[in-house]
Amino acid sequence: MDVLELLGRLSEAPGVSGDEGAVRTILKEAIKPYVDKMRVDALGNLIAVRRATQENPMRVMVEAHMDEVGLMVIRAEKNGHLRFRKVGGIDDRILPAKRVKVGKEGIPGVIGIKPIHLLKGEEKKRVLGVDDLFIDIGVSSQEEAERLVKRGDRAVFDTAFDDLGLRVKGKAFDDRVGCAILGGLLAAGPYPVELYAVFATQEEIGARGARVAAYDINPDVAFVLEGTVADDLPKEKDESPTTELGKGPALTVMDRSVIVDPRLLRFLIRTAEAEGIPYQVKQPGVGGTDAGRIHLAREGVPSAVAAVPCRYIHGPASVLDKQDLNWTLQLMQAALRGISRDVLAR
Structure with missing residues (x-):
């Protein structure tokens, strides 16, 4: 699967919260060859399953939201x-x-x-x-x-998707970039875990789709894929950016919606270092994601967030680095191949 090409089609599709049908149609066609089953639930979430390569697998939910602000x-x-x-x-x-x-x-x-x-x-x-x-x-x-x-x-x-060399420009990278990466993860499988890929609705107005999907699936762990704030821009005073383009996936410690499970955060960092994948830790306290709803489902779901830094999100056009997209995909592939119940041991 050409993840960048998929991102371009997703970026140009309309999909304001509660009206994600055009995005869902593109995704259904793109992932169909790579999944064992898929369905659309009552809130419009697209839920796809890729079966595991081993018996008694972990149930891993990987989620990205389809909707955009508008x-x-x-x-x-x-x-x-x-x-x-x-x-x-x-x-x-x-x-x-x-x-x-x-x-x-x-x-x-x-x-x-x-x-x-x-x-x-x-x-x-x-x-x-x-x-x-x-x-x-x-x-x-x-x-x-x-x-x-x-x-x-x-x-x-009304924004066209454009190639800027090492980077790309388009609308709705929050969170069509997560959707594109999740499509790439499905295509790269299968994995030792049972993968539940959730393309969720209505994140931008309260993380509603992810909430019901997590309750339904009841996963052992969850990973949320996002496009997050990059503010690596000129500043009046010396202060660290929230995230930067070209420095790898941004891993969340805490935002306004969730404190990431420290076991999963350590696991992602170990995986990135073992694979030689650059990563950055997002400045704590900024933003919120579907992880805020997912981690509270049923008895609780250990959750983590990996995001592609994007400049100017929630505006008419965003910019992201192609390598950050590729590194995030590589990190999540390695994570799905390496995670086990031992990771959750306390």
Whole structure:
């Protein structure tokens, strides 16, 4: 499987939380040759199983979420402009004048604002919020707009996937990069463990899909694959970045949703060092992932997180390093081949 090519297709697909169907369709076709069975559950999670090469295997859940942050149409104005709300965490500052695609048909639009020439006083100083913005799809009446777009339709940033040499640019790397790596893991199997690959829904609005999937599967351990914050950018003072591009997968110790199981963290570090794979430890306390829900399922699930650093996540375009993607895939392949119940011994 060409994981980078899969990432490109996933990146360009629309998949705002609760409307992940286009992403799921791509993944179902991509992983079909490599799985023993797959199904879609009540919340839309795609769950695939690759059977183990040995008897009495561990049940290992590896998860990545399909959804992305985006916008939802709430009404059309008399002049045809679309009012919207944010779905997930988007910085209001990056919205004005951005190109978007609206609804199932991908209707092109632009997020409009009051022209700078007409701003007065305090208007020039404050950040414009969603109440000040609208989506212009090129129509001039409410009737025209409502023929094309329905209340509740999602809108995504209109961003092409591009090769930048050692790096790539695209939208929704949080977490289409995790989905692409998980596809690659399935293709590289089988493993000594029974692999439950979960492509989850609705992470960006509360990690909802992963919660029910973990309850259903009841795994022995879980690994979450993510695209995480990289802020290796110029700073006014000397401070360490959260993660950096080109330094390998970022391993979580703690974020706002979970304290990673120390046994699994040590195991991932040992595995990376044994395989000669660079890695970095993500600055503790930043962000949150589906691990926050997974580790609380049933009697508890030992969980860990490995992430590809991505610049500008939750915006119209992100940048990641191809080698970080490859290293994360290699680390997880080695982890699935090397994990055993002894790792969990206390």
